[in-house]
Ligand SMILES: Cc1cc2nc3c(=O)[nH]c(=O)nc-3n(C[C@H](O)[C@H](O)[C@H](O)COP(=O)(O)OP(=O)(O)OC[C@H]3O[C@@H](n4cnc5c(N)ncnc54)[C@H](O)[C@@H]3O)c2cc1C
């Protein structure tokens with residue numbers, strides 16, 4: 001399980017070497033999330049329609065190692081975009097990956113871009 | 126410029142620095158600090174938290190930069206080895222020499238390790254520093270790999286020993302506390318309370334061995350056991366010694382300061398040692414012939430030393446020092462204050478003991494019955510702060526002092542006043558010596574209107590944190606006395622209570638979360654306001670969870686209960702628990718087909734676990750074809766109406782409870798509310814349906830139905846209260862209609878009916894007034910609003926499976942047909958269960 005955790009490493013926009021074409025924009029619920037599969041990894045992608053921004057992070061919740069974050073509720077805490085895990089409501093910043101209401105490990109976040117109505121996730125490999 | 130050198134960068138040494146820099150003009154003094162530990166001062170009191178988070182930084186009293194910012198020269202990992210009083214210099218282990226004008230010794234203490242044969246064996250630890258904890262943890266990890274059910278002993282059953290016992294238990298070892306005295310916490314508890322505590326701790330898995338003198342520690346190289354008498358041996362794999370403390374007074378001794386006969390550096394009430402230029406504070410100082418092993422007196426000493434050095438001679442140490450303590454962390458309340466136990470000639474004691482609930486309370490009262498002298502609380506220390514304040518401030522006792530521990534039983538004679546009745550001089554936070562007066566002023570004059578703000582401004586609550594509840598009360602009460610209402614806004618995005626939002630939505634006919642946010646909220650919402658607003662929409666428009674799916678709580682969003690491994694459970698409605706054999710077969714067939722774990726729920730229906738997201742619509746399609754509907758087990762909504770078989774079958778039955786329960790469940794099904802609601806109907810007062818622990822319940826009696834409301838099971842069980850007696854079914858239903866609607870409109874989010882009633886001014890009598898006497902004139906409106914909900918019910922799962930767009934939400938990935946391959950099951954009693962968490 002710990003090894004699963006290690007497969008997710010945060011990627012900064014400058015370091016992106018590959019933009020993975022995930023799915024058309026319409027596939028992602030407004031103001032909600034969905035899960036994308038990429039090479040054995042599960043990436044949660046969030047469509048903040050109100051703000052017009054997108055975020056991505058590992059789907060794996062570091063609390064109990066469940067693949068569930070994409071199904072969590074999203075929101076904002078003093079301007080910081082976040083996702084709350086559906087299992088025990090631990091919430092994580094989608095900008096920094098930091099755990100906001102405790103001290104679990106951070107989650108890995110990934111850059112997202114939208115081009116021609118398609119969602120792309122940035123990886124560096 | 127004068128130089129002050131502080132030896133020891135522990136809790137008290139740090140506090141000295143903090144107080145010093147806040148009072149002194151930086152040009153006139155230079156402050157140099159030496160600490161032997163490899164890190165800057167940290168909060169030893171909360172040492173055990175290090176396990177939970179492994180984060181040493183969080184324990185720091187202040188970061189390294191803080192010392193720099195305040196021009197403090199800090200040398201850590203540097204032990205002071207000698208003091209030369211003649212030349213007023215000190216030297217360190219690395220042979221550096223420094224001059225001082227004033228020297229402050231804050232070297233604390235070290236754990237006392239008794240001279241028992243074998244204490245030097247591998248696997249024997251003490252519990253004082255982060256390094257101690259790291260070593261213990263590493264050893265425990267090693268042991269756990271080789272020994273099946275490893276055991277660890279703690280030598281010493283005092284305050285710290287019990288804390289250490291909890292710690293080794295959390296490390297995954299079986300804890301054994303070994304105490305020399307015939308009771309636990311010998312300094313704080315009497316024999317009876319020790320007994321109560323012992324039983325409670327044993328029930329939690331902490332083994333207690335009293336009156337045990339350890340002869341030797343067994344093992345070849347590493348510890349394998351402890352020997353008490355000839356045939357009295359306890360096998361253990363690790364030992365933590367917590368047998369008291371010894372002041373680290375070696376520096377004082379070698380430079381000839383006056384010492385106590387059993388150690389410690391003697392100080393006067395100015396914290397001065399026998400050398401007027403040398404001060405001693407904290408656990409090293411012997412004041413009134415005592416070492417005080419607590420932070421609060423240490424902090425006070427630090428303050429006295431600062432003032433003395435700065436020439437404020439009138440600041441001296443109090444003559445009597447309060448040693449009241451509360452045990453933290455262990456999971457059972459234990460506290461003692463003042464004189465915990467005493468001979469009868471000094472005063473009399475009032476003792477309350479309830480063995481079955483592991484409760485023990487004792488207060489000691491002066492002979493004239495006017496003053497509280499001390500006491501002990503085990504099992505429930507909720508009143509500790511208030512009792513401590515009464516003791517410290519010598520407040521007059523109520524006429525029946527037993528009420529202080531028993532609560533006032535009937536009558537209007539409240540045992541405790543509010544925290545506001547304390548004198549302004551009452552010290553609320555003893556760690557930081559903050560008084561009630563200071564807290565209230567900070568609220569009134571400086572506008573610090575929350576515990577957070579108060580703690581920033583006054584430092585109250587930042588020590589052991591025990592005073593938090595009282596500070597909270599003081600803040601609230603002070604605000605109230607200023608005529609300020611404490612705003613119950615639901616979160617940062619809406620400055621309204623749920624009830625206010627409910628009215629806004631209704632009056633302005635707002636139907637979308639986004640419009641509501643635009644019109645009366647700010648920002649973009651969060652996981653608190655979204656489901657709260659979703660519930661309001663549902664209660665007003667009876668909108669199902671499908672339309673605005675992403676503002677729903679996760680369970681509602683997918684119309685199923687998320688379970689441990691991210692799979693879901695499926696619960697069809699089985700109104701009142703009545704089910705036909707044909708329906709049973711249908712459920713069985715479907716559960717078998719999808720390989721679901723099945724179990725009967727507490728609400729008399731069948732739960733099927735282990736369905737993956739993409740299977741949900743398939744399963745529901747089949748269930749609906751068999752005539753089932755959603756059971757809304759996932760929603761904050763009506764769950765079930767439990768029933769007994771009543772007069773249909775039962776020989777005692779007074780009326781048909783099943784029929785009534787089915788009608789009621791079908792009436793309220795699908796209605797969403799601030800929290801889940803459950804009902805019950807019993808056919809007679811034998812109450813087999815447990816209707817009185819439900820949010821609403823009916824019990825058939827001679828001449829009609831008794832109606833009960835606001836009973837809850839769950840974490841805080843409460844019996845329901847009688848709303849009406851001997852009414853017919855129609856009237857009973859009408860009352861409950863109104864009650865539910867009123868609750869739905871006025872309760873805060875996620876508040877169940879019992880908690881709602883507790884907070885409602887006027888309580889059950891007021892509800893009766895609204896529901897039966899219509900004192901608010903809203904009964905008709907409540908009736909019609911409820912009728913609207915009843916008339917517009919639809920099964921949201923039927924809606925979901927029939928609508929391709931909604932159905933499309935049920936896939937694990939948006940870019941692949943695959944299912945989640947990380948889900949793993951193992952078998953369990955011919956069914957399956959999720960693979961255990963690691
Ligand atoms: C697990 C645990 C739980 C506790 N819980 C509570 C509680 O709930 N409530 C409470 O009031 N108290 C509690 N205490 C006690 C509290 O921590 C102490 O009273 C407090 O730390 C004393 O502060 P001090 O500065 O005197 O000593 P310390 O914090 O021990 O600091 C002394 C420092 O001086 C250093 N030092 C010693 N000699 C030299 C030298 N020659 N040169 C340089 N440095 C030197 C030491 O290494 C140490 O870092 C607890 C203690 C422990 C261990």
Ligand code: SF4
Pocket residue numbers: 769770771772775776777778779782807808809810811812813814
């Ligand atoms: S509550 Fe009364 S009627 Fe119902 S089953 Fe029990 S005894 Fe029979």
Ligand code: SF4
Pocket residue numbers: none
């Ligand atoms: S009692 Fe606790 S463990 Fe059991 S079902 Fe309820 S929440 Fe889960």
Ligand code: FES
Pocket residue numbers: 061062063064065066085086087088089090
């Ligand atoms: S699994 Fe995510 S919060 Fe517990």
